[in-house]
Amino acid sequence: MQKQESLSKNQQIIFDFIEKAKEPLKAYSILFNVQKKGIKAPLQVYRALDKLVEIGKIHKIESRNAFIACKNSNCEVSNATIFSICNKCENVSEINNLKLSKYLTNFEDDTGMQYNKYNLEFFGLCKKCKAK
Amino acid sequence: MQKQESLSKNQQIIFDFIEKAKEPLKAYSILFNVQKKGIKAPLQVYRALDKLVEIGKIHKIESRNAFIACKNSNCEVSNATIFSICNKCENVSEINNLKLSKYLTNFEDDTGMQYNKYNLEFFGLCKKCKAK
């Protein structure tokens, strides 16, 4: 059985497209763009996206319903993500801050709940938009 | 002009319903349940939800597309939310941890971006589900 060392055909097509992009992509925008590669249906896209998220090659920006390639090798292990989102230009970037990620990974509340995953999204104005 | 000290009719109906609920509610489930109160269209629900989120009376659980009443008076000021989500029973609760929220509110990365809002969702198994 495939051990996810390599991606399947559709997964590879979709990952390549997301990785090349500079901003998070929406599922139907991906669909539109990979139709020339033979991917015709939403479900083909969503299945690949699900898998890619699962194995940590991409992340979903929940507040935007969009997908972005992982730039942080740690994520593949931890399933933990931290993003910075500009509310004006919609620029999204992954925050790679060891101190913060450690803090969150080790976080325990008083309920005895055990966390194996978290997703954090920071919103604000990026440097460029602030200057305007 | 109304200063949001009081809610409008639709806002109040929808807030009351969400506040009574013990779990996060989806927009169309809210719609179905408030139809007897005269709210007939999705847009009426979404408009009220938008406003209630904006003024901090409710929060959106982004990963679930669901809405929950705020149990933390600080949120109304800060727009900062931290949730704990059980992946099995789907129980969601707001984490009220001053140390963590301060840490996040004061967080600065090296991009010079200024954050005025964040949303954090922790995932795992709650005590009950872990025991099973």
Place this chain on the structure above:
DNA sequence: TACACAATGTTATATTATAACAATTAATTA
């Protein structure tokens, strides 16, 4: 009272995502 703006009502439609089922491909193991 007149103005400005928030909120409402309504219809239509856009966007995001999954169900269900059949067929195929790839790794495992007997």
Place this chain on the structure above:
DNA sequence: TAATTAATTGTTATAATATAACATTGTGTA
């Protein structure tokens, strides 16, 4: 290598989530 098992694919239909556009009504304030 044949049989087995699981992942992946293909396809059609449909469910679930959310917004556009426009007309109207309510409410606070100058």
